[in-house]
Amino acid sequence: MLAGMGSGDAVAPSDEASCRSCRRGRGRGGQVDGAVAFAQQVIDSGALYFRANPAVGERLKALSGLRRNYLVHEYFTEDWRPITFSDMSRVLEDAKLDFVGSANLLDRVEAVNLSEAGQKLLSGISHPILRQSVRDYLVNQQFRRDIFAKGSRRLSALERAEAFRQQSFVLLTAPSDIPMKVAGSLGEATLDELIYRPLIESFANEGFAPKTLGQVAAQHPKLVSAPFGNLIQAALVLTGAGHLHPAQVPSRKAQARSPALNRCLCERARGSDAFTFLASPVTGGGIPVNRQQQLFPLAAHNGKRTPSEQATFVWDTLEAQGHRVIKEGKVLETPDENLAELSREAEEFAEERAPILKALGIAL
Amino acid sequence: MKESMTWSAGYPTEIEYTYGYYRELYPTYLRLACLSAGIATAKADPLKYLELGFGQGVSINIHAAGNEGDFGEPTSIQARLRTRGSLPKRQAQARRCSTRRLPNLPRAPTCRTSTSSGCTAFGPGFRRRTAESSSTSFAASLRSAASSM
Numbered sequence: 001m002l003a004g005m006g007s008g009d010a011v012a013p014s015d016e017a018s019c020r021s022c023r024r025g026r027g028r029g030g031q032v033d034g035a036v037a038f039a040q041q042v043i044d045s046g047a048l049y050f051r052a053n054p055a056v057g058e059r060l061k062a063l064s065g066l067r068r069n070y071l072v073h074e075y076f077t078e079d080w081r082p083i084t085f086s087d088m089s090r091v092l093e094d095a096k097l098d099f100v101g102s103a104n105l106l107d108r109v110e111a112v113n114l115s116e117a118g119q120k121l122l123s124g125i126s127h128p129i130l131r132q133s134v135r136d137y138l139v140n141q142q143f144r145r146d147i148f149a150k151g152s153r154r155l156s157a158l159e160r161a162e163a164f165r166q167q168s169f170v171l172l173t174a175p176s177d178i179p180m181k182v183a184g185s186l187g188e189a190t191l192d193e194l195i196y197r198p199l200i201e202s203f204a205n206e207g208f209a210p211k212t213l214g215q216v217a218a219q220h221p222k223l224v225s226a227p228f229g230n231l232i233q234a235a236l237v238l239t240g241a242g243h244l245h246p247a248q249v250p251s252r253k254a255q256a257r258s259p260a261l262n263r264c265l266c267e268r269a270r271g272s273d274a275f276t277f278l279a280s281p282v283t284g285g286g287i288p289v290n291r292q293q294q295l296f297p298l299a300a301h302n303g304k305r306t307p308s309e310q311a312t313f314v315w316d317t318l319e320a321q322g323h324r325v326i327k328e329g330k331v332l333e334t335p336d337e338n339l340a341e342l343s344r345e346a347e348e349f350a351e352e353r354a355p356i357l358k359a360l361g362i363a364l
Numbered sequence: 365m366k367e368s369m370t371w372s373a374g375y376p377t378e379i380e381y382t383y384g385y386y387r388e389l390y391p392t393y394l395r396l397a398c399l400s401a402g403i404a405t406a407k408a409d410p411l412k413y414l415e416l417g418f419g420q421g422v423s424i425n426i427h428a429a430g431n432e433g434d435f436g437e438p439t440s441i442q443a444r445l446r447t448r449g450s451l452p453k454r455q456a457q458a459r460r461c462s463t464r465r466l467p468n469l470p471r472a473p474t475c476r477t478s479t480s481s482g483c484t485a486f487g488p489g490f491r492r493r494t495a496e497s498s499s500t501s502f503a504a505s506l507r508s509a510a511s512s513m
Contacts, residue, residue, distance in 0.1 A: 073419075100397070100398055100401050100403050101397065101398075101400065101401030101403075102397075103388035103393075103394070103397050104388070105396075105397060105400060108400065145386075145388050147394065147397055147398060147401070149398065149403060149405075152398075152403045152404070153403070153404040154402055154403060154404070155399075155402045155403065155404050157402075159404070160399065160402050163399050164399065167396065167399065236396075236400055239393075239396065242387075245387075245392075245393070246392040246393055246395070246396040247392065248392050248431075250430070251431075251432045253432060254429065254430050254431060254432060257428075257429045257430075258429045258430055260429070261425060261426065261429040274383040275383055275422065276383075276385075277385045277422065277426060279425075279426040279429040279430045280430055281429070281430045281431075283390065283392055283393075283430070284390050284391055284392045284427065284430040284431040285387050285390030285392065285393060285426065285427065285430065286385045286387060286390070286422070286423065286426040288385075
């Protein structure tokens with residue numbers, strides 16, 4: 001069995017042509033800014049290509065606002081070459097790998113991604129590769145996140161449902177911070193509060209301890225009569241939106257190892273906001289955090305017990321480097337303002353975030 | 365930045381790679397996505413995990429810390445890193461991300477051209493490395509990065 005991810009860059013023909021010519025023009029020998037500016041010059045000269053394909057110009061504008069170190073490694077490698085999903089599948093087919101599905105779980109929520117006509121069109125296509133290729137056009141897909149597997153065995157509907165009953169999940173977001181909306185390529189959809197609220201509540205119970213979907217379905221009075229298929233769908237949507245993650249029983253070794261890495265990541269946060277994740281042995285994956293959420297635990301690790309002591313620790317760290325807290329897009333200037341905001345954040349962290357990180361097995 | 369870009373095996377080397385993390389790559393998530401698609405996943409014991417295009421190594425280190433198994437990067441990259449032993453570690457780390465051409469692997473365009481793709485695999489072709497050593501080496505290179513700034 002082999003499970004793999006490949007990123008096939010699904011690119012509309014016009015997009016591919018323009019990006020490549022932009023690179024060929026000055027990309028390799030020049031600089032990123034120079035290449036982007038040069039492509040813009042071509043557009044501004046009234047080039048008919050860009051008039052016929054206005055979306056390409058818009059895309060360039062969006063790209064030019066992105067970080068240079070992202071752009072250079074995404075688009076300026078020597079072999080940058082967009083590839084269609086069908087070509088990618090053919091390459092992987094040679095290695096006996098079959099397409100499993102998108103790794104983006106929200107891709108499977110059709111209502112937020114496809115119009116009714118689009119859904120109808122796709123449902124009439126039985127060939128999985130052609131289906132995905134057509135879907136790329138329907139949603140104007142730019143990058144794909146796909147899973148291919150070797151020797152995969154299809155589960156019966158019963159086996160799939162039974163496996164979902166055994167599947168553990170853990171909540172990542174405080175229930176009050178989870179919006180009852182989810183976004184896709186086409187727009188937003190409202191989540192059914194009758195299912196999602198009790199589901200979220202169940203996973204928040206008992207100090208956010210991980211639970212299987214079967215446990216949750218059997219225990220919550222509002223969920224016992226819900227069709228299990230709806231609960232599966234809800235768990236996948238919440239996972240796709242980043243609020244819920246699949247969990248595992250952490251091994252002792254992983255529990256011992258993760259703090260070493262997390263201490264290191266939190267130490268690094270003293271001087272930089274580059275690493276915005278911590279390792280959870282409960283999910284086996286990374287959990288998104290901001291710089292403060294790395295510095296408060298570090299303060300606690302250094303013996304600062306109360307939120308107010310932790311806020312002072314963080315402020316001392318930031319002030320020494322001339323850093324300031326940004327609140328609602330505004331830089332806080334005075335030490336008092338900074339300290340007040342950090343104290344508020346430290347209180348909030350202790351109350352809302354720390355219990356979740358604890359359930360995720362994140363310790364220093 | 366200099367006038368011309370410096371390349372190593374097809375990748376720009378002057379600008380540091382991003383420190384992204386991609387949750388689609390962690391084993392429990394991959395299994396859930398397969399289950400969601402109705403595909404059975406065998407329990408691999410030990411799990412053998414290979415990540416191509418590992419960037420700054422954020423995800424592979426997080427995954428090696430949080431899971432049991434053998435976590436690896438392509439042998440060719442390991443070899444390149446060893447030959448650069450004389451570089452300060454911070455530079456070595458920066459180059460790590462930039463030398464992801466994989467001459468020892470089949471020339472699958474997917475692996476050569478995409479900078480942010482990851483692969484998990486159960487099979488031969490990469491140097492075994494225990495999760496423990498992976499976590500420590502990351503810690504070491506980060507510390508050195510912090511102290512050299």
